[in-house]
Amino acid sequence: MAPQAATTRDAPELGAQVDMTGTRRFPLWLFTVWILTRALLLLFVFRVFVFPGPDVTTDVSVIYHGWYETLSAGTFPHDDVTWQYPPAAALAILSPALLPFLDYAQAFYVLALLADLAVLCLLRYAGGRPGRTVRGAWLWTAGVALLGPTVYARYDVMVTAVAVAALLAGAGRPRLMGALTAFGALLKVWPVLLLAGAASRRAWYSAAATAGGLALLFGLTAPGSFAFLTAQRDRGTEVESMGSLVFHVARHFGWKGQVLLNYGSVEFLGPYVDWVSTVALALTVTAFGWLLLWRVRVRRLPPHALADAAFVAVLLFTVTSRVISPQYLVWLVGLAAVCLCRRGSRMTLPAGLVLAACLATVLEFPVCFANVVASDRLGIALLLARNGLLLLATVTAARQLWRDTVSGPPPTLPPRTARAEESLAPS
Structure with missing residues (x-):
């Protein structure tokens, strides 16, 4: 009986060891689903299969390739109005x-796939910790699977990989987070958020x-490095943005504008x-003001608040922008995924809404983009669904953040989870 009692007493410790090993093992189902969905995306961008709607790969084969030729010669394509990037x-x-x-x-496309894989590995590693x-x-x-081949036909997945790495480093390595954030901002501005x-x-x-340091380096060595700062000054309202819904409906009541x-x-x-467009800019300024107010009023910053x-x-600045391109959803999925890595995050519902918005996005672009451009009932309905989901996600997420860090009582965590959160708190 004594040996049997000793075995029973040791069982929890043995079970804990097995559980820890399991958290470090790459889940077979996760990896399998990733491989299958990404293989399908590659088949679409390599044109083995044709995805419905306009060809999303022309940005790479025509526009990016043209920029590549100019950049290879040692200068930026500052005379090209489509170059709007840091x-x-x-x-x-x-x-x-x-x-x-x-x-x-x-x-x-192969490098976009590798960036996608890097994000997955970072999230899996972070998700396996206590x-x-x-x-x-x-x-x-x-989320990436739902967005379709557009993800691999834009460089946003690479920017998102940098942003995810920055956020995951932020808990214990603030200097590394700052460096990665700055690099990401010089890739596509939004990571500064x-x-x-x-x-x-x-x-x-x-x-x-x-x-x-990087801005000085680019400014001294590459002519036209910062021409992007004025490149979007004369833009209109993009047909997928929140404000575009005004004109989609107005076209049915005699509005005389154009879609170009x-x-x-x-x-x-x-x-x-x-x-x-001016109202959109005013809303963006208002969003920035809300963020400043939140920082002034914040009473506590638990680890998941970062x-x-x-x-x-990023949700606030997306929904108030004059442009909501499909690839913007890649940013939101990446950030939502980092949020969900922590058990204490209050972003489960907003993350689910963003995931639903990914499905609506692939339907409005590229599948039914002709309907969107024509402002017909299907096109307007898809835009209302996608933009409505993003707006609801923004309001819900902002409300949860305020309650979690400003107005609500501190969350009560189980002792083990609380100790784990404390060990991962920002230094």
């Missing part, structure tokens, strides 16, 4: 040179130093468009 974007456009045995488009969960890795796998919830001054100092390809996207141009605040900030 200087580090040149690194993403030039990156297919790393795979010289493939043609430009093929190499770009107090964490693999929900984020599953959300990323599902990752600092919204950064409590450590070291993250801010590191971001400022990195951004300043302008600054690299399909936009509304005509009477009152500048008014709607990712939650970044998610809310």
Whole structure:
């Protein structure tokens, strides 16, 4: 009986060891689903199968490739109105040179796949630590699959990989987070919003130093590095944006504007468009004001608030923008996935709404984009669904962040989870 009692007494410890081993093992189902869905995306971008709607790969094969030729000559395409990106974007456009045995488009798709895989591995690693969960890795796998081949035909997945790495580093390595955030911002601006919830001054100092150093380097060595700052000044209202719904409906009541390809996207141009664009800008300023108010009023910043605040900030600036391109959803899925890696995050519902918006997005672009451009009932319905989901996600996420960090009582966590959260708190 004594040996049997000893075995029973040791069972919990043995079980704990088995559980820890299981958290470090890459889940077979997750990896299988990722491989199957990504193989399908590659088949679409390589044109083995034809995805419904306009060809999303022309951005890579025509526009990116054209920029590649200009950048390879040592200058930025500042005379091209479609170049609207910070200087580090040149690194993403030039990156297919790393795979010289493939043609430009093929190499770009392979690198986009590798960036996608990097995000998955980061989320899985983070999700296997104490107090964490693999929900984020599953959300990323599902969200990218729902968005379709557009993900691999834009460089946003590469930017998102940098942003995810920055947020996951933020808990214990604020200097690394700051450096990665600055690099991401010089790739496509929006990652600067990752600092919204950064409590450590070291993250801010590191971001400022990195951004300043890289900006100086680009400014001295590459003509036209910062021409993007004025490139979007004369843009209209893009047909997929929140404000575009005004003109989609107005076209049925005699509005005399046009839908034209302008600054690299399909936009509304005509009477009152500048008014709607001004309102969008005012709403963006209001969103920035809300974020400032939140930072002033914040009473506590639990570890999960870093990712939650970044998610809310990017949601706010997405829904108030004059442009909501399909690839913007890649950013939101990546940030939502980081939020869901922590058990204490309050972003489960907003993340689910963003996931639903991914499905609505692939339906409005590219599948039914002709309906959107024509402002017919189906096109308007799809835009209402997608933009409504994003707006609901924004309001819900902002409300949850405020309650979690400003107005509500501190969350009560089980002792083991609380200890794990404390061990991962920002330094």
